[in-house]
Amino acid sequence: MKSYLAAAVQMTSVTDLHKNLAQAEELIELAVRRGAELVGLPENFSFLGDEAAKMAQAEQIARESEKFLRVMAQRFQVSILGGGFPMPVGNGKVYNTALLIDANGQEQARYEKVHLFDVNLPDGNTYQESGTVMAGIRMPPVYASQHLGNLGLSVCYDVRFPELYRHLSRMGADVLFVPAAFTAYTGKDHWQVLLQARAIENTCYIIAPAQVGKHNSIRQSHGHAMIVDPWGVILADAGDTPGVAIAAIEPSRLEQVRRQMPCLQHRVFV
Template identity: 55%
Template sequence: MTDFLSAALQLTSTSNVEANLSAAEEQIEIAARRGADLVGLPENFAFIGNDEDRLEMASELAEKSSRFLVTMARRYQIVLLGGGYPVPAEDGKRTLNRSELVGRDGQLLGRYDKIHLFDVDLPDGNKYRESETIVSGNLLPSVIDVPGLCRVGLSICYDVRFPELYRHLVDNGAELLMIPAAFTAFTGKDHWQVLLQARAIENTAYVVAPAQTGEHYRRRQSHGHAMIIDPWGTVLADAGVQEGAAIAPVDNSRVKSIREQMPSIKHRKQELFS
């Protein structure tokens, strides 16, 4: 297959797990009915709430999220990305933030535990300390060869600020980069689209970026604007700020042609930086 339809879903998840999964299925069904073959859910699709509640519910959330991905992929015959959900860590006190890609038959194609953790004090008064309750993944994501589609590289949210991770993915054959996120409203307005386009342009790869949007709880607010961007950096679809989806075609021949026209990856002088 040289081209297929991709969908980056956009949700406003809260602490109500059942409502979150119901909203996610609604958007999955719409995307599947429109013909999407590859569908991505955002980071924290099953739960956004207090850290204490997330830690207490971690085992239940991990089981429900994993089962949900398998069920949805089979039911709607799609390749489905769960953009990030909590999995109990070995220390019993924190969680991993895990992304999983599931095939149409419900089989796990690949997984990735978020490496870069968001420990930031923002000028709007919000403070984020992911490392206090989340364990950083210790393995680089692998590139997943999805039968009939393309070669997919996984990442999660804050990773988008670390271009070396995406160089690793492209060096290992990635043609499409998935960047599910719950990007803050404050940073998103200035950095989200710019960073996504940069990752697409410098790696001459498609970017599929599912997103959280709107108000979740207390002062927690996400930027929205789930996007699909082509290897030239053109925004093909933007979901805006409402729940919904960015849906656009992915053309593998375009990846090849742009990499031939702009062979910057081949022009890298890696020996000078080793």
């Protein structure tokens, strides 16, 4: 693992696939111009809005999203995580799929979100992700990269389930991806503290791309795409507008924190 710059992209995705991909391309290019070698896109980067419209276009969204990730990775010679897009299952539902593509355009890791956001929030909004999405049945993978370190995958609501990240750290993860479309209501209280907790307890870097702003008349995302270091320090925060959060992933910092706070070695219950 070497030192490198990573980018967490922040988008305002809508129900227009090609508009979303154009926005993503612009932000990937911005990240690359600033030196990023690893770029993360948020959950629902290619489509966010009406569920019926998503399901009607699911095959096209899946096909074009995957092609887009491969083309962008090859064009800019970087590794890219597509943080979540619908992949048809064949039973009228989709998997919420995160896909990691290397600089050669080759798939290196795929994860189907296991924790689905079925929640009635106090602000009156109800979310029923399981209405259209089938939960994955496999624990998320860790991709071992010689240059980028061991990269662990997750998606959004997963961040509330620490046992998933403990699994990733046990599998050797150095960097944890948490691409999200966190609601504005929950994000203001929970987003930052959850990311910091997952970083601290696993002594890992966190790369958390995010959705931001209004996607339609009822859905609004918190934003604040972040990169957090293994001590829980926020290295970069994209704020509340589309953009990128960029910071260095430093193996020496990872080693320092794990030496000073060797909690992974002190686990009793594994």
